[in-house]
Amino acid sequence: MKSSKKQKVGFYNMFWLFIFGSIFGWVYEVLFSLLVHNEFINHSALVLGPFNICYGICACALTFLLYRYKDKGNIPLFFISFFLGSLLEYVMSWGMELVLGFSAWDYSNMFLNINGRVCLVMSCLWGLLGIVWIKFIYPPIEKLINKIPRNVGNKLIIFLSVFLVFDLLLTVSAVIRAKEKEKGIEPRNAYEEFLDKTFNKDYLYNMFNNSWS
Numbered sequence: 001m002k003s004s005k006k007q008k009v010g011f012y013n014m015f016w017l018f019i020f021g022s023i024f025g026w027v028y029e030v031l032f033s034l035l036v037h038n039e040f041i042n043h044s045a046l047v048l049g050p051f052n053i054c055y056g057i058c059a060c061a062l063t064f065l066l067y068r069y070k071d072k073g074n075i076p077l078f079f080i081s082f083f084l085g086s087l088l089e090y091v092m093s094w095g096m097e098l099v100l101g102f103s104a105w106d107y108s109n110m111f112l113n114i115n116g117r118v119c120l121v122m123s124c125l126w127g128l129l130g131i132v133w134i135k136f137i138y139p140p141i142e143k144l145i146n147k148i149p150r151n152v153g154n155k156l157i158i159f160l161s162v163f164l165v166f167d168l169l170l171t172v173s174a175v176i177r178a179k180e181k182e183k184g185i186e187p188r189n190a191y192e193e194f195l196d197k198t199f200n201k202d203y204l205y206n207m208f209n210n211s212w213s
Contacts, residue, residue: 015157016145017063017138018056025055042207045104046167047174047199054092054104059133061088066134074131081130086123093117100175104208174199 029043029052045053065084069077093103094117103117110119177187177195187193 012150012153012157013142013145014060014064015160016148016153017059017141018053019160020056020141021059022051022053022056024059025052026050028055040206044207045171046164047171047203047207048167049163051164051167057092058085058088062130062133063138066130067138070134077131077134078127081133082123082127085126085130086118089122089126090114090117099172101179102208170199175204178204 026044027050030040033039033041033043043052044050062081062085066077066081069080072080093105097103106116107113107119107122108116110121113119174195177192178199178201181187181196182201187196
């Protein structure tokens, strides 16, 4: 029983939760934009692939932080997720601004917000999400993950890890280059010419929910 509990929050399961959450988040955000705003917005946080890594991080964090409280009542779970989710969102917003120079969301116009990074409405949604996630969504996902043959899963983890690191470095360099071009700095090599043509300001502006500038 003890080893089973460790497996539920182990690296193997967390990695696949991250991938699932990242792809699910991208699909959800894209569908929301299409249905509500009638506009396609590529809500990926990385320039290659459908990876909204904020959702992936949240999926892992909610599971890791809330699993020990899964048998508690809904009210304690709500407040635990309320505070932990808000803290996580604040840290992610600050981290994105630190690395990329901007945050993909801004709640400055929302009621009871803190530096535009978190607000009361979203914190309440975190509380509800924590209950739904740990009681209803995570259990079937865990069963699905455990059906992946471990030898196949480990090989895929290596491949995806290398790809995601490459994707992250490419994303950061694309943002840096786009900001340079905006300042009138000409490309200095073939790689920067490639970035100007492929992952330019328009591409990034759409990808980061029109918040990049």
